[in-house]
Structures are given as C-alpha cells and as structure tokens.
Amino acid sequence: MNPTALKNTVFKSTGLIFASTLASAVLMWSSASFAAGTEYNLRVDGLACPFCAYGIEKKFLKTDGVKSVDVDLKNGLVIVKTKEGKTFQEDTLKTIVNDAGFTMRSVKKKTK
Secondary structure, eight states: OOOHHHHHHHHHHHHHHHHHHHHHHHHHHHHHTOOOOOOOOOEETTSSSSHHHHHHHHHHHHHHHHEEEETTTTTTEEEEOOOOTOOOHHHHHHHHHHHHOOOOEOOOOOOO
16 A cells, blocks of 8 residues: 555544544433433522531432432522432422421422
C-alpha cells in the first residue's frame, strides 16, 4: 500500500471512530434526560436542625419511588426527586411530612 492510500485509510478510520463515539455520547445523554423523574419542592414548617432534616429525609427515602431527598434548613425546603415514571399526589406528600412530625405549607411540582 502506498503512503497516500495508507494516510487516507487512517484518516477515514479516525473519522468513523470519532463519529461513533459522538453518536454514543448523544444517545447516552438523551436517554438520561428522558429517564428523569419528577421533582417536588415542599415548604415545610418545623425544620430547625440536622436531626429534623434526617428524620424527614429518612421518612421519604423509605417511600417507594423516591430517588433522593435534599433538605434546606435555612429556607424550610424539602426537595424530593422521584424515580422515572413515579409521581405523588399532594395529599400523599402531606401525609409523609405529617408522619415525620412536620407541617407541609405548599408544594411545587417540576417535571423533568
């Protein structure tokens, strides 16, 4: 094989590898965005310390379909993220908060 033909073959192979890698990355990114669940921002009264945060977090994490829980003590906010396809009614969220010993004031639902 002459040097020019070899150079062209290597160039084409490199381009194909790059294109397939890029296509794989795009597919992974797009499937991750579709796999996202729902996010609920709950305003909760009574959250005063890390033990409060731990108690409400523990209660939510025992609930089927909950992916993660973040507690912002300063703003009285509990952020609950669900697994793909899982949603909660406001009454269900209120019951979980009440069972943990707190009062839910409001909820905002964000579908991802």
